[in-house]
Amino acid sequence: xxxxxxxxxxxxxxxxxxxxxxxxxxxxxxxxxxxxxxxxxxxxxxxxxxxxxxxxxxxxxxxxxxxxxxxxxxxxxxxxxxxxxxxxxxxxxxxxxxxxxxxxxxxxxxxxxxxxxxxxxxxxxxxxxxxxxxxxxxxxxxxxxxxxxxxxxxxxxxxxxxxxxxxxxxxxxxxxxxxxxxxxxxxxxxxxxxxxxxxxxxxxxxxxxxxxxxxxxxxxxxxxxxxxxxxxxxxxxxxxxxxxxxxxxxxxxxxxxxxxxxxxxxxxxxxxxxxxxxxxxxxxxxxxxxxxxxxxxxxxxxxxxxxxxxxxxxxxxxxxxxxxxxxxxxxxxxxxxxxxxxxxxxxxxxxxxxxxxxxxxxxxxxxxxxxxxxxxxxxxxxxxxxxxxxxxxxxxxxxxxxxxxxxxxxxx
Numbered sequence: 001x002x003x004x005x006x007x008x009x010x011x012x013x014x015x016x017x018x019x020x021x022x023x024x025x026x027x028x029x030x031x032x033x034x035x036x037x038x039x040x041x042x043x044x045x046x047x048x049x050x051x052x053x054x055x056x057x058x059x060x061x062x063x064x065x066x067x068x069x070x071x072x073x074x075x076x077x078x079x080x081x082x083x084x085x086x087x088x089x090x091x092x093x094x095x096x097x098x099x100x101x102x103x104x105x106x107x108x109x110x111x112x113x114x115x116x117x118x119x120x121x122x123x124x125x126x127x128x129x130x131x132x133x134x135x136x137x138x139x140x141x142x143x144x145x146x147x148x149x150x151x152x153x154x155x156x157x158x159x160x161x162x163x164x165x166x167x168x169x170x171x172x173x174x175x176x177x178x179x180x181x182x183x184x185x186x187x188x189x190x191x192x193x194x195x196x197x198x199x200x201x202x203x204x205x206x207x208x209x210x211x212x213x214x215x216x217x218x219x220x221x222x223x224x225x226x227x228x229x230x231x232x233x234x235x236x237x238x239x240x241x242x243x244x245x246x247x248x249x250x251x252x253x254x255x256x257x258x259x260x261x262x263x264x265x266x267x268x269x270x271x272x273x274x275x276x277x278x279x280x281x282x283x284x285x286x287x288x289x290x291x292x293x294x295x296x297x298x299x300x301x302x303x304x305x306x307x308x309x310x311x312x313x314x315x316x317x318x319x320x321x322x323x324x325x326x327x328x329x330x331x332x333x334x335x336x337x338x339x340x341x342x343x344x345x346x347x348x349x350x351x352x353x354x355x356x357x358x359x360x361x362x363x364x365x366x367x368x369x370x371x372x373x374x375x376x377x378x379x380x381x382x383x384x385x386x387x388x389x390x391x392x393x394x395x396x397x398x399x400x401x402x403x404x405x406x407x408x409x410x411x412x
């Protein structure tokens with residue numbers, strides 16, 4: 001049975017064996033529905049994120065679908081269980097079959113990772129809290145210090161802001177926090193983590209010395225691969241710079257920031273909306289425990305997903321939220337000075353926010369301390385493409401273009 005939670009209606013499917021069907025119905029020349037047709041309709045309902053009843057007490061529903069995984073929620077009324085399955089397949093049909101086949105092997109409620117190695121499937125129960133370390137100073141700014149001046153010059157030529165006076169080691173907390181939110185919007189919470197990992201890996205590639213290769217052809221190919229990845233990295237740092245100034249001007253209510261291309265200037269907020277996030281409200285929040293509790297509980301009550309920049313006097317962090325069901329959700333807090341933390345418990349995110357407030361200088365007005373919460377809404381349409389999410393064809397074509405620059409030609 002497929003139930004539409006918005007409209008008060010449902011569609012029921014019943015499957016018959018061939019002989020059983022003959023006992024109840026008469027076939028005629030107009031009857032053309034096959035089990036394959038019915039299965040296709042079930043898959044269409046799954047893709048439409050409708051709740052599908054596998055039997056009288058078991059339902060399955062697609063929560064999100066990304067290029068690298070599909071997320072399902074499986075509910076069993078007999079067991080009073082609710083399991084969130086992160087299945088690492090990019091095909092919804094295959095992922096649905098795995099969810100149906102494997103969910104009973106998972107004994108606990110909560111979030112589970114299901115991934116295939118060789119021919120075997122493996123399961124991992126997700127922790128209520130996870131931490132990934134990231135420092136904009138040691139992981140980004142210091143390794144790129146020598147080229148940051150050139151990046152600032154290029155960025156200055158492409159928008160109406162002059163980056164040339166920036167210190168190469170000046171922080172980018174506003175920009176990288178906003179870019180993190182874009183990744184979460186387009187690729188899920190794990191996508192935000194993958195983005196930061198991609199940055200660190202490619203910065204390490206830039207830092208590493210090139211290998212000594214004697215064969216001329218091999219050296220051209222190796223150098224072209226490295227150059228292609230470094231060029232992508234430099235372009236991304238430039239995008240972080242753009243996001244940095246936009247977010248700072250949002251906080252200080254200057255919103256005329258534009259980006260130039262060969263034909264026209266475009267307001268950055270429009271570029272942001274095209275990539276999936278629309279600027280919403282910027283509000284002051286007193287730095288009291290009661291205000292923090294109220295705001296987080298408000299998010300849980302009224303939002304299925306939430307994106308915000310939290311700005312202190314001289315620093316900014318990112319807050320994101322994703323609800324899978326009333327019982328299962330995820331908060332993330334990204335502080336570019338230290339770490340990305342994911343929480344499946346509201347008390348944990350409360351404690352983390354209070355701890356973070358103690359680490360940075362708060363704004364003051366009328367004798368009260370506060371921070372700014374700059375909120376963004378999900379734009380239903382997006383043309384955002386993650387650099388870490390390139391398929392092999394795109395990657396190989398990009399590398400080949402660099403090889404051509406070195407007077408070596410590969411035909412496609």
